[in-house]
Amino acid sequence: xxxxxxxxxxxxxxxxxxxxxxxxxxxxxxxxxxxxxxxxxxxxxxxxxxxxxxxxxxxxxxxxxxxxxxxxxxxxxxxxxxxxxxxxxxxxxxxxxxxxxxxxxxxxxxxxxxxxxxxxxxxxxxxxxxxxxxxxxxxxxxxxxxxxxxxxxxxxxx
Amino acid sequence: xxxxxxxxxxxxxxxxxxxxxxxxxxxxxxxxxxxxxxxxxxxxxxxxxxxxxxxxxxxxxxxxxxxxxxxxxxxxxxxxxxxxxxxxxxxxxxxxxxxxxxxxxxxxxxxxxxxxxxxxxxxxxxxxxxxxxxxxxxxxxxxxxxxxxxxxxxxxxxxxxxxxxxxxxxxxxxxxxxxxxxxxxxxxxxxxxxxxxxxxxxxxxxxxxxxxxxxxxxxxxxxxxxxxxxxxxxxxxxxxxxxxxxxxxxxxxxxxxxxxxxxxxxxxxxxxxxxxxxxxxxxxxxxxxxxxxxxxxxxxxxxxxxxxxxxxxxxxxxxxxxxxxxxxxxxxxxxxxxxxxxxxxxxxxxxxxxxxxxxxxxxxxxxxxxxxxxxxxxxxxxxxxxxxxxxxxxxxxxxxxxxxxxxxxxxxxxxxxxxxxxxxxxxxxxxxxxxxxxxxxxxxxxxxxxxxxxxxxxxxxxxxxxxxxxxxxxxxxxxxxxxxxxxxxxxxxxxxxxxxx
Amino acid sequence: xxxxxxxxxxxxxxxxxxxxxxxxxxxxxxxxxxxxxxxxxxxxxxxxxxxxxxxxxxxxxxxxxxxxxxxxxxxxxxxxxxxxxxxxxxxxxxxxxxxxxxxxxxxxxxxxxxxxxxxxxxxxxxxxxxxxxxxxxxxxxxxxxxxxxxxxxxxxxxxxxxxxxxxxxxxxxxxxxxxxxxxxxxxxxxxxxxxxxxxxxxxxxxxxxxxxxxxxxxxxxxxxxxxxxxxxxxxxxxxxxxxxxxxxxxxxxxxxxxxxxxxxxxxxxxxxxxxxxxxxxxxxxxxxxxxxxxxxxxxxxxxxxxxxxxxxxxxxxxxxxx
Numbered sequence: 001x002x003x004x005x006x007x008x009x010x011x012x013x014x015x016x017x018x019x020x021x022x023x024x025x026x027x028x029x030x031x032x033x034x035x036x037x038x039x040x041x042x043x044x045x046x047x048x049x050x051x052x053x054x055x056x057x058x059x060x061x062x063x064x065x066x067x068x069x070x071x072x073x074x075x076x077x078x079x080x081x082x083x084x085x086x087x088x089x090x091x092x093x094x095x096x097x098x099x100x101x102x103x104x105x106x107x108x109x110x111x112x113x114x115x116x117x118x119x120x121x122x123x124x125x126x127x128x129x130x131x132x133x134x135x136x137x138x139x140x141x142x143x144x145x146x147x148x149x150x151x152x153x154x155x156x157x158x
Numbered sequence: 159x160x161x162x163x164x165x166x167x168x169x170x171x172x173x174x175x176x177x178x179x180x181x182x183x184x185x186x187x188x189x190x191x192x193x194x195x196x197x198x199x200x201x202x203x204x205x206x207x208x209x210x211x212x213x214x215x216x217x218x219x220x221x222x223x224x225x226x227x228x229x230x231x232x233x234x235x236x237x238x239x240x241x242x243x244x245x246x247x248x249x250x251x252x253x254x255x256x257x258x259x260x261x262x263x264x265x266x267x268x269x270x271x272x273x274x275x276x277x278x279x280x281x282x283x284x285x286x287x288x289x290x291x292x293x294x295x296x297x298x299x300x301x302x303x304x305x306x307x308x309x310x311x312x313x314x315x316x317x318x319x320x321x322x323x324x325x326x327x328x329x330x331x332x333x334x335x336x337x338x339x340x341x342x343x344x345x346x347x348x349x350x351x352x353x354x355x356x357x358x359x360x361x362x363x364x365x366x367x368x369x370x371x372x373x374x375x376x377x378x379x380x381x382x383x384x385x386x387x388x389x390x391x392x393x394x395x396x397x398x399x400x401x402x403x404x405x406x407x408x409x410x411x412x413x414x415x416x417x418x419x420x421x422x423x424x425x426x427x428x429x430x431x432x433x434x435x436x437x438x439x440x441x442x443x444x445x446x447x448x449x450x451x452x453x454x455x456x457x458x459x460x461x462x463x464x465x466x467x468x469x470x471x472x473x474x475x476x477x478x479x480x481x482x483x484x485x486x487x488x489x490x491x492x493x494x495x496x497x498x499x500x501x502x503x504x505x506x507x508x509x510x511x512x513x514x515x516x517x518x519x520x521x522x523x524x525x526x527x528x529x530x531x532x533x534x535x536x537x538x539x540x541x542x543x544x545x546x547x548x549x550x551x552x553x554x555x556x557x558x559x560x561x562x563x564x565x566x567x568x569x570x571x572x573x574x575x576x577x578x579x580x581x582x583x584x585x586x587x588x589x590x591x592x593x594x595x596x597x598x599x600x601x602x603x604x605x606x607x608x609x610x611x612x613x614x615x616x617x618x619x620x621x622x623x624x625x626x627x628x629x630x631x632x633x634x635x636x637x638x639x640x641x642x643x644x645x646x647x648x649x650x651x652x653x654x655x656x657x658x659x
Numbered sequence: 660x661x662x663x664x665x666x667x668x669x670x671x672x673x674x675x676x677x678x679x680x681x682x683x684x685x686x687x688x689x690x691x692x693x694x695x696x697x698x699x700x701x702x703x704x705x706x707x708x709x710x711x712x713x714x715x716x717x718x719x720x721x722x723x724x725x726x727x728x729x730x731x732x733x734x735x736x737x738x739x740x741x742x743x744x745x746x747x748x749x750x751x752x753x754x755x756x757x758x759x760x761x762x763x764x765x766x767x768x769x770x771x772x773x774x775x776x777x778x779x780x781x782x783x784x785x786x787x788x789x790x791x792x793x794x795x796x797x798x799x800x801x802x803x804x805x806x807x808x809x810x811x812x813x814x815x816x817x818x819x820x821x822x823x824x825x826x827x828x829x830x831x832x833x834x835x836x837x838x839x840x841x842x843x844x845x846x847x848x849x850x851x852x853x854x855x856x857x858x859x860x861x862x863x864x865x866x867x868x869x870x871x872x873x874x875x876x877x878x879x880x881x882x883x884x885x886x887x888x889x890x891x892x893x894x895x896x897x898x899x900x901x902x903x904x905x906x907x908x909x910x911x912x913x914x915x916x917x918x919x920x921x922x923x924x925x926x927x928x929x930x931x932x933x934x935x936x937x938x939x940x941x942x943x944x945x946x947x948x949x950x951x952x953x954x955x956x957x958x959x960x961x962x963x964x965x966x967x968x969x970x971x972x973x974x975x976x977x978x979x980x981x
Contacts, residue, residue, distance in 0.1 A: 004586065004587070007586055008586070011586065013294060015330065018337075022352070025351075025352045025354070026351070026352075029344075029349055029350070029351050030349050037607055037608035037611045039344035039351060039610075042292070042336075042340060042604050043340055043351055043352065046333055046336050046337050046340065049329070049333045049336075050330070050334070050337065052331045052422045053326060053329055053333060056326060057326060057327075057330065060326070069312075070195065071585055071586065072585060073585065074383035076386065078382075078383030078384060078386070079383065080384040081382050081383055081385070082379055082382055085378070085379070085382050085549075086379070086574075086578075089375075089553060089574060090559075090574065092553075092557060093557065093567060093570045093571060093574065095565060096557075096561070096570075096615040097567060100612075105523070105554060108550065108553075108554065109550050109551065109554055112550035112553070113546055113547055113550050114548070116382065116545075116546035116549060116550070117544075117546040123547065127547060127551075131551065131554055135554075135558065139234075139558065146562065147565070152648070155383075
């Protein structure tokens with residue numbers, strides 16, 4: 001979808017489906033004791049709201065005959081970089097527990113900087129080390145926040 | 159707790175002791191740091207340092223904790239302006255215009271105005287606290303569940319009606335925010351909603367992850383794909399010109415008023431008041447279209463409201479012993495550790511204690527502006543750091559902050575998800591502000607409504623028969639009416655698909 | 660090159676996880692312990708933990724870090740606890756009746772009552788019925804009579820949480836006195852109190868520490884304990900006034916299911932010593948808490964006893980199906 005109109009119609013349809021889904025999920029809510037405001041009320045209201053907004057948006061966009069605007073999608077290179085960064089971030093989150101926060105931070109920062117600017121790999125490693133260290137020293141050691149330590153640092157926080 | 163010059167004078171004398179000054183400074187500093195990190199809010203900051211305070215005498219400890227509390231307000235706005243990471247929900251409106259200013263090379267003036275506005279509002283708020291506390295406390299308790307609901311409802315309608323001609327998009331944004339807030343346990347009955355049997359979802363989705371994702375991560379995505387070199391290419395002057403400041407005086411005063419009065423109510427946090435102040439400013443402005451594109455009042459207003467609310471938060475605490483926010487509650491907990499009994503009697507029986515703290519807050523406010531103004535240049539410099547370095551670091555801080563909310567990887571994934579959602583919302587021109595506000599107030603709205611209906615035996619008329627809530631409901635209905643009117647007229651101009659801001 | 664790197668990482672990770680998993684009771688504790696609080700800071704659970712903190716660290720011989728896992732009236736914290744590694748390094752404060760009533764009433768609370776392995780029960784706070792000082796009710800009798808004269812449900816009683824001691828206490832009072840009270844749940848004691856101050860509810864069913872704090876603003880009609888509390892001797896018990904209601908919240912600590920008994924014993928001993936520490940005892944009493952000293956077996960027995968009691972009460976009150 002290159003322009004707004006078809007995109008909005010799509011969004012409208014998606015929202016309508018989402019609304020229906022919420023209505024369905026709301027009907028599954030267990031209502032225990034009788035209370036003045038049932039736990040189902042708000043979800044139902046919102047489900048209907050989203051449903052109608054979705055339909056409204058789709059219809060409105062369908063009927064729109066004015067100037068259609070282009071969506072500023074990124075170019076090919078942009079998509080590559082964007083997706084690459086997201087994948088790195090996903091790895092960061094996944095590896096945080098097993099490898100520990102300091103190590104995964106080091107890996108993430110280093111790889112990301114290197115990915116964004118391959119020429120500057122030295123900078124990447126240096127900054128990665130700095131922030132890996134900071135994440136250990138300041139947050140785990142000084143502030144005693146319970147970030148995962150990973151196997152390298154398990155013994156240190158005795 | 160009544161006013162007396164004598165007490166206040168005594169308070170200043172004690173507060174100006176070297177020891178107390180030192181601890182106030184430490185608190186300001188730590189508070190700012192804490193505020194800079196998303197996710198670690200003043201409550202966690204104070205809670206973490208609570209053990210350290212056992213070595214301090216109670217007065218110094220409280221001074222330090224209070225300093226952390228309002229110092230955190232400063233820190234949150236710094237990252238909001240410079241790198242579009244709102245440190246807390248209360249920094250979100252600041253991020254909207256502040257970051258735009260940063261992109262235009264005006265991070266310096268934005269930060270400076272933020273500091274100045276915070277100082278002015280904080281101090282004025284303290285003056286209110288000093289002279290009018292007993293009166294204000296009574297106002298605070300006049301707000302019961304129906305009034306709370308009416309207030310929240312009005313805040314919500316304010317923000318969607320400000321979506322201008324894109325009312326529908328504003329409503330959709332709000333609705334999605336409400337839906338996100340619904341997931342988890344019903345606040346009144348504990349029934350599981352939209353969780354599909356996943357125990358992790360019982361806690362619901364924390365709004366900090368949502369906010370950090372919507373703002374920071376989506377921004378990083380957009381910058382990265384455009385191969386942006388840096389957030390801003392050059393920095394203009396570090397300080398705002400006098401004309402800028404003059405422009406904001408009105409904003410500062412108005413936001414102080416709004417922030418202070420709403421902040422009196424237990425449970426109304428800065429997150430709500432900053433939005434209301436921002437909305438108000440946009441409404442009274444002669445050029446509302448500037449908002450969202452770097453209007454300096456758009457920074458002054460939320461920042462003022464922020465600090466005014468912090469000051470106001472102490473009114474219920476000193477008058478009744480009721481903490482208005484989790485961070486206050488931690489403060490109270492700290493008091494109890496010293497064997498001091500919290501509650502209204504604490505302050506009645508120890509007026510010197512209260513007044514020393516108040517005096518120290520005046521000093522603290524002054525300290526913060528002295529600390530932060532010179533640092534504005536340093537913070538503004540961050541915008542010029544090449545993005546291939548800054549980007550990953552922003553993500554690092556986002557992950558750090560989001561994880562530290564509950565130490566669950568789940569929250570970080572939510573941040574990731576909302577990064578994507580935020581990205582698409584921007585591409586398709588959907589306003590983000592209504593979603594954020596909805597997420598923040600949804601629970602309180604529903605709880606208040608539930609409680610109100612219990613009190614009224616099921617009749618929604620209670621919202622209209624009580625004077626205060628009737629006023630707010632009336633304002634809300636007016637807002638909605640105006641919004642629909644504008645949207646309907648817009649149909650004839652066929653501007654249905656237009657960029658809202 | 661890449662494959663060797665990946666392989667090494669995987670190998671190291673496996674070794675690490677194996678190493679971390681082994682729970683060794685002999686040298687427990689050798690690193691810091693996380694003490695999870697399931698409610699807002701400033702609440703009774705938090706305050707107690709703060710009072711205990713120093714002595715606990717001393718008695719355990721390890722660092723104790725207090726963390727908050729707030730949500731679902733405690734359900735979040737407990738459902739997470741039962742999924743945590745049973746090595747004794749993570750414990751959580753837990754409350755009765757919440758941990759009994761929640762799985763009962765909610766169907767799926769994310770945990771089962773008996774999954775929480777009891778370590779120690781250290782305090783209780785009986786329910787207290789209170790009204791404003793300027794309200795027309797001088798005694799419990801006045802209150803009950805007023806409720807009888809008016810349409811059912813007009814009298815509102817605020818309290819902390821749903822399926823909590825306050826909630827149950829209100830229902831029990833209603834039943835015992837033959838009146839219909841409307842319970843209005845608030846997020847915590849901190850938000851219930853302003854409601855009474857502002858006259859938005861008729862009364863509050865709250866806990867004993869509130870009596871200590873709000874002595875000059877509220878009048879306390881009755882306390883649901885077996886006998887009067889020393890720190891607040893002028894509040895009559897429900898029993899004295901003719902209603903057999905003894906109810907309140909019990910607080911203690913629990914560990915994940917499967918935690919070795921030897922580790923539980925060490926933790927229990929540390930808590931026992933802590934609660935008997937004179938400083939701790941003084942602060943607890945001062946603040947309106949009633950200290951209890953129940954080790955693992957006694958706590959478990961209490962839980963089982965209460966479960967049976969509550970089940971009967973809940974069925975009788977119509978809150979769960981028979």
